[in-house]
């Protein structure tokens with residue numbers, strides 16, 4: 001039995017935005033019956049080029065349906081430039097996490113979104129420009145590279161969990177291994193370890209980064225739940241926040257709001273951050 | 281919430297009579313059956329009785345019964361113990377649809393340098409016996425073919441197979457873990473040399489199995505140790521579980537008729553109603569030669585894990601051959617070997633009944649399954665495409 005979060009269960013049992021939009025601005029389709037999951041995403045933009053309406057149809061397991069549902073909730077109201085930045089991790093995080101073996105469901109969501117945006121812009125599907133590495137599931141090197149980069153993957157098993165590549169006959173495992181090695185080398189060159197980066201913050205930079213992280217990583221997730229959060233003050237490593245609106249973030253997952261905000265801020269700003277809730 | 285347990289090929293409820301029979305052996309009757317004193321001797325006697333019950337159930341002689349720790353051990357012991365007895369022979373024959381307790385032993389043997397032939401099955405899950413005839417060579421050490429398939433319930437013609445195999449003088453093992461208790465087994469009139477059963481599939485607890493070894497069969501012990509089980513399986517006997525299995529076999533013999541009448545009728549009723557109420561549904565496997573309790577159905581354009589979880593939400597416990605349930609990415613090797621099309625393979629559900637199931641429970645499933653499939657089809661992008669292609673969308 002999979003250990004799904006309450007949020008996954010909720011989005012599976014009560015999926016949001018199911019359906020197909022008539023005359024959509026963008027359509028993205030990924031997966032197939034043979035692969036065991038597939039997602040068709042349609043969206044319509046409003047006059048300000050924001051996603052006004054988005055609907056999905058998904059064939060797949062509980063986490064595939066939940067990931068699709070979460071994706072539609074996340075991107076509703078976004079501009080395409082904003083939506084483009086949504087990663088599979090955002091989808092998984094929104095759901096309070098997915099079992100690692102099921103991460104490919106979140107990747108499928110991100111790929112469908114990408115395809116739908118490309119369709120809107122009149123670009124041809126990118127899949128054709130790249131080499132198919134896994135023949136069983138039709139996964140390209142591009143998809144594998146992207147998953148390794150975005151999720152910091154290290155092993156072939158992980159690549160299989162995230163992209164399905166290598167989950168069939170296994171013949172492509174050496175190729176996947178080579179890709180992982182190459183990408184990780186590139187990543188090391190490009191980015192000095194984040195830990196160092198975190199330490200060098202000035203007070204001003206720290207506050208700015210906290211604000212950015214709240215705006216990018218945390219508040220959208222709360223808003224999706226009908227809540228909101230205000231930054232009241234920053235005192236050294238202490239971050240004071242106030243809750244607003246109907247804020248019941250993941251009430252049953254055992255993950256309190258404070259812990260959630262703290263985890264995120266520690267991840268993106270500094271390891272010693274402590275969050276405190278104050279009454280608004 | 282009420283629980284409707286229809287996953288009896290995965291495991292079964294321990295019969296209350298079985299539990300009751302076992303309990304004294306956890307408390308006052310704790311002697312070691314090998315001991316010389318009366319305290320161990322009385323346990324030895326009860327264990328002999330249990331062995332006799334198991335033998336009676338299988339139509340075997342008590343000396344042919346070896347208790348093991350599970351069905352998997354029985355399969356491993358039969359295969360590895362036989363190959364060990366014929367070190368000069370390097371070929372092994374089995375099928376593509378075995379349980380991993382045999383299938384993964386084959387992969388292991390392949391890595392060890394054995395030549396392994398895996399017989400194919402047709403769309404209904406049936407073997408081609410000519411393929412078997414052609415596969416047998418001078419070098420063949422053992423043929424191991426399951427009695428009945430755990431996923432589809434398809435029964436193989438074991439006696440016919442045995443005749444082909446024995447004609448060439450080759451040892452023959454069958455994994456009867458799913459067959460035992462559901463169809464009659466009689467080793468007195470059989471061509472089988474070795475046969476595996478597992479307690480937890482017939483209302484005994486998990487962690488007890490039997491390997492039947494016909495008198496005169498060459499066999500080297502897999503579990504090497506003391507003199508227990510006539511030197512064929514070392515280790516102090518798991519007395520309470522052996523007692524439990526004895527009782528379970530006694531009950532299984534008594535209930536065999538019911539399995540093939542009342543339980544079969546319930547399964548047939550469930551099957552008929554599902555096919556009647558849910559379009560684009562197909563039954564997997566030979567419907568004639570099939571265990572009376574098993575129904576494997578595929579619902580096109582939906583995925584099995586989703587169905588299972590929605591059923592589970594209503595207290596209905598079944599299982600699926602879909603990829604997602606196992607964490608692997610491909611649907612079950614059994615359905616793939618049968619060539620079940622992808623439109624259906626991912627949406628397979630297995631219902632497996634027992635004597636504890638009732639008509640009310642079947643009605644509960646029949647009431648709740650159609651809306652579940654409809655709900656998932658409404659979410660599935662392929663369903664509407666399909667309807668459109670039929671001019672109905």
Ligand SMILES: Cc1ncc(COP(=O)(O)O)c(C=O)c1O
Pocket residue numbers: 289290349350351352353355379381426428429430455457458478479480487488489
């Ligand atoms: C056909 C078959 N063989 C072997 C086994 C393994 O039995 P056990 O769980 O006792 O090891 C099972 C049970 O899942 C089975 O269905």
